[in-house]
Amino acid sequence: MNLAARVNAMKGERGIPLEEGQATSSAAPMRAFVEDFSAPAPYLAAPGANSVAPEATVTWVPVASPSPDSPMDPSRLASRAPTQTVVMETHDALSKLKEEAVEQLFERMGTRLNDPNLDETALRNLVQQELNSIIEGGRLPLTARERQRLIREVHDDVLGLGPLEALLSDKSVTEIMVNGPDKVYVERSGKLTLTPVRFKDEPHLRRVIERIVTRVGRRIDESSPLVDARLEDGSRVNAIIPPLAVSGSTLTIRKFSKEALRVSDLIKMQSLSPEMAELLEACVVGRLNIIVSGGTGTGKTTLLNVLSGFIPDKERIVSIEDAVELQLQQDHVVRLESRPANVEGRGEVTIRDLVKNSLRMRPDRIIVGECRGAEALDMLQAMNTGHDGSLSTIHANSSRDAMARLETLVLMAGMDLPLRAIREQVASAVDVIVQLTRLRDGTRRVTALTEVVGMEGQTLTLQDIYAFDFAAGVSADGKFLGKVQPTGLRPLFIQKFNDLGIKLSPGIFGTSAMWEQR
Ligand SMILES: Nc1ncnc2c1ncn2[C@@H]1O[C@H](COP(=O)(O)OP(=O)(O)OP(=O)(O)O)[C@@H](O)[C@H]1O
Numbered sequence: 001m002n003l004a005a006r007v008n009a010m011k012g013e014r015g016i017p018l019e020e021g022q023a024t025s026s027a028a029p030m031r032a033f034v035e036d037f038s039a040p041a042p043y044l045a046a047p048g049a050n051s052v053a054p055e056a057t058v059t060w061v062p063v064a065s066p067s068p069d070s071p072m073d074p075s076r077l078a079s080r081a082p083t084q085t086v087v088m089e090t091h092d093a094l095s096k097l098k099e100e101a102v103e104q105l106f107e108r109m110g111t112r113l114n115d116p117n118l119d120e121t122a123l124r125n126l127v128q129q130e131l132n133s134i135i136e137g138g139r140l141p142l143t144a145r146e147r148q149r150l151i152r153e154v155h156d157d158v159l160g161l162g163p164l165e166a167l168l169s170d171k172s173v174t175e176i177m178v179n180g181p182d183k184v185y186v187e188r189s190g191k192l193t194l195t196p197v198r199f200k201d202e203p204h205l206r207r208v209i210e211r212i213v214t215r216v217g218r219r220i221d222e223s224s225p226l227v228d229a230r231l232e233d234g235s236r237v238n239a240i241i242p243p244l245a246v247s248g249s250t251l252t253i254r255k256f257s258k259e260a261l262r263v264s265d266l267i268k269m270q271s272l273s274p275e276m277a278e279l280l281e282a283c284v285v286g287r288l289n290i291i292v293s294g295g296t297g298t299g300k301t302t303l304l305n306v307l308s309g310f311i312p313d314k315e316r317i318v319s320i321e322d323a324v325e326l327q328l329q330q331d332h333v334v335r336l337e338s339r340p341a342n343v344e345g346r347g348e349v350t351i352r353d354l355v356k357n358s359l360r361m362r363p364d365r366i367i368v369g370e371c372r373g374a375e376a377l378d379m380l381q382a383m384n385t386g387h388d389g390s391l392s393t394i395h396a397n398s399s400r401d402a403m404a405r406l407e408t409l410v411l412m413a414g415m416d417l418p419l420r421a422i423r424e425q426v427a428s429a430v431d432v433i434v435q436l437t438r439l440r441d442g443t444r445r446v447t448a449l450t451e452v453v454g455m456e457g458q459t460l461t462l463q464d465i466y467a468f469d470f471a472a473g474v475s476a477d478g479k480f481l482g483k484v485q486p487t488g489l490r491p492l493f494i495q496k497f498n499d500l501g502i503k504l505s506p507g508i509f510g511t512s513a514m515w516e517q518r
């Protein structure tokens with residue numbers, strides 16, 4: 001019986017509603033890596049770009065085994081990691097033709113390209129028509145394949161995201177970073193690589209950025225030179241242009257994965273151990289307030305999503321985010337998204353406004369996607385006043401830093417509270433901090449699970465219940481050999497679990513002998 005079901009059997013004490021059926025986590029399909037050689041069709045490189053052979057991409061598919069208790073052999077994972085860089089082919093003659101075709105198309109289409117009365121299909125048809133007549137008119141000696149490629153790339157440039165299209169459809173790419181027209185980096189399997197993809201020049205890159213931004217109803221120009229937005233498919237985009245971006249227009253895209261990582265995936269990737277996953281599920285079901293802490297891109301939102309999956313189905317969840325990223329599976333969910341000011345500088349709705357508003361929405365749980373400002377005060381107050389079981393993330397490099405950062409964020413609320421009062425509020429609001437780290441080998445791991453014990457004099461007392469064994473060192477090929485392990489300390493929140501009838505597997509906290517050895 002899984003944890004949620006066990007608690008269910010104890011007949012909903014302390015406001016935990018009864019739950020029918022199994023928790024989603026145990027029913028989650030298991031996955032394994034398979035190689036997918038259906039790499040995106042090659043893209044025409046800018047003249048002078050290097051030619052690199054097509055590569056294998058990696059996708060997830062559901063399979064029947066293995067169980068979370070026997071996580072996948074990490075060496076298997078490593079052996080299947082992609083090794084080559086971006087898919088490129090060089091066809092200088094064709095790319096010249098493409099540039100000319102694009103130019104002619106812009107001339108012929110004129111303002112119709114930005115006509116709001118034309119929907120996407122009508123626009124596509126129109127572009128197709130004009131493009132056909134340009135190619136026919138030029139009597140170009142193209143093979144059917146070349147012609148098809150030319151059409152697709154002109155489409156990508158005029159209607160799509162140009163050279164980025166190939167990277168966007170490459171499943172092994174998780175993040176795209178464009179630092180000016182000549183430098184496009186991607187992240188694959190946690191590692192950054194410089195790709196041979198190039199934009200023709202700065203105006204070409206600007207056109208693509210403008211296209212992204214106008215598609216989502218925003219604008220970017222000298223008066224508002226930075227935009228944070230979301231693509232139609234949920235991918236997160238940040239664009240910043242000169243003069244703020246000194247080295248040229250800069251674009252960062254965090255690709256949205258339709259298949260969010262599940263707890264079993266995190267166990268397979270050794271980000272979590274099965275025991276820690278069980279403990280985290282107990283912490284969520286037991287309504288502890290949890291902060292996921294980590295540096296940028298360490299997997300905070302992904303873990304928050306996994307944790308939110310442990311919330312029993314019948315609870316009312318209000319999620320609050322800057323740009324919706326969480327993929328909550330429960331039925332009873334209200335998703336709120338903050339809004340930036342409009343061009344006249346009006347209409348801004350902050351995360352803080354939404355947190356305050358959520359308190360009037362009778363939430364059983366409040367999930368704040370990321371705590372990065374004055375909303376910290378309202379969130380802590382909510383955690384302290386009956387909205388226990390709330391979850392959030394914070395940017396910090398260790399559990400202790402996370403607490404210090406929370407204090408700083410509360411100070412930003414400008415309430416002039418004495419530091420001791422703030423610290424006491426943090427101490428009584430937060431129960432558990434889960435620390436994530438992206439290690440040098442590219443893996444993202446939970447490196448600590450820390451309990452907030454309380455105050456001792458002026459000091460906040462924390463104790464690690466799980467910690468990553470860095471002492472185990474690194475293998476010859478640079479992989480970390482350690483795991484996240486129990487420290488042997490028993491958390492105080494175990495008392496709450498006992499009251500709620502939450503039972504954990506024996507040995508989940510290790511033994512005191514282990515602790516003494518350390
Ligand atoms: N445990 C993991 N193992 C491997 N990849 C992961 C893991 N967790 C997340 N990722 C991937 O890492 C990328 C960043 O994840 P995520 O958005 O959760 O990070 P974040 O810490 O919330 O980032 P930010 O600081 O920008 O908000 C995503 O592409 C995600 O799929």
Ligand SMILES: [Mg+2]
Nearest residue numbers: 300301302370
């Ligand atoms: Mg995030």
